[in-house]
Amino acid sequence: MANISDIIEKFIIQTMGAEESVDISRNQLAEYFSCAPSQINYVLDTRFTVDKGYLKESRRGGSGFIKISKIKTSDSNEYLSSLVSDSVGDELAFRRMEQILDKLETEKIVSANEKNIILAGLSDDSLSMPFTIKDKVRAKAFKNILLKLMVV
Amino acid sequence: MANISDIIEKFIIQTMGAEESVDISRNQLAEYFSCAPSQINYVLDTRFTVDKGYLKESRRGGSGFIKISKIKTSDSNEYLSSLVSDSVGDELAFRRMEQILDKLETEKIVSANEKNIILAGLSDDSLSMPFTIKDKVRAKAFKNILLKLMVV
DNA sequence: TATTTTGACTATCTTTGACTTTTAAAGAAA
DNA sequence: TTTCTTTAAAAGTCAAAGATAGTCAAAATA
Numbered sequence: 001m002a003n004i005s006d007i008i009e010k011f012i013i014q015t016m017g018a019e020e021s022v023d024i025s026r027n028q029l030a031e032y033f034s035c036a037p038s039q040i041n042y043v044l045d046t047r048f049t050v051d052k053g054y055l056k057e058s059r060r061g062g063s064g065f066i067k068i069s070k071i072k073t074s075d076s077n078e079y080l081s082s083l084v085s086d087s088v089g090d091e092l093a094f095r096r097m098e099q100i101l102d103k104l105e106t107e108k109i110v111s112a113n114e115k116n117i118i119l120a121g122l123s124d125d126s127l128s129m130p131f132t133i134k135d136k137v138r139a140k141a142f143k144n145i146l147l148k149l150m151v152v
Numbered sequence: 153m154a155n156i157s158d159i160i161e162k163f164i165i166q167t168m169g170a171e172e173s174v175d176i177s178r179n180q181l182a183e184y185f186s187c188a189p190s191q192i193n194y195v196l197d198t199r200f201t202v203d204k205g206y207l208k209e210s211r212r213g214g215s216g217f218i219k220i221s222k223i224k225t226s227d228s229n230e231y232l233s234s235l236v237s238d239s240v241g242d243e244l245a246f247r248r249m250e251q252i253l254d255k256l257e258t259e260k261i262v263s264a265n266e267k268n269i270i271l272a273g274l275s276d277d278s279l280s281m282p283f284t285i286k287d288k289v290r291a292k293a294f295k296n297i298l299l300k301l302m303v304v
Numbered sequence: 305t306a307t308t309t310t311g312a313c314t315a316t317c318t319t320t321g322a323c324t325t326t327t328a329a330a331g332a333a334a
Numbered sequence: 335t336t337t338c339t340t341t342a343a344a345a346g347t348c349a350a351a352g353a354t355a356g357t358c359a360a361a362a363t364a
Contacts, residue, residue, distance in 0.1 A: 026355055036310045061317020063155035064354040113304055117266055120300035121273050126293035141278035148272035188320045213327025216344035
């Protein structure tokens, strides 16, 4: 347990404390721990994963940042989480997504308007690409939406 | 967020306040913020874009000026329609979509939640496909969403 | 062998500065 | 006065340099 990845992980978790999210600077953190900047990416990729309940966003360039957000554990998130890991899978047909969204609307997890936006954005017409990959892209995109719903 | 472009952006927005437009002097502003005059152009080009709802006029030479005006969006359907038929085009980079959504949010055409859903669903990560077609698919999907917003 | 660490290379965003173009005002010529 | 020319004061353009973060594979370590 004397490895630096674990130490950086603990440091980030401690920094985040009870907050919903934390912004870090990759280079500063690497500087602080005297490690390669890509070490930070390694920590993020192995310790702050969706499975462990985190979402990440980042921006490069001047005043770039990495933002880590927590996925809270609530009943609705519990349900969304099970959708992401079990129900949706690697491929998702439009009709199946529609069914899931109907359910989510009934559960008041998404509004009618939000449902319509998702249906329009991830329709067969919107995803104009070969059938072989269409359902894969939809699965990936839909899961990203569900994950986002868990933090905001 | 300690970068000077963001600070200048905030300053201009604050100066404009509730007015329809504001006149600035590029050199004076650069002087005030101790930056290169072309820095002002950079801020204008990246932050006061049509996508974010601004128009610009300027004149060089003696008594030159830069005027920034807010685009009026009295009728939201008309605005959405112009986005679909003119502004968005055949390809749409993620950052541009983000700017358009910022404007739609300030105009209360979409909620913060809806904006986040669209950003998550049509992110680079969601649309995992070659760069050559990614922006095309995004343009198509985003326009379908805008059309839907005109109806519901 | 599996995990961690490192570093070279890439991608993206911001800042700076040299050079260009435009315009109003001042001055000169008619 | 009117018109032409010059000048100085703006703003514009573009590419290089600086500042971040991402990727991937080789090397080191557990």
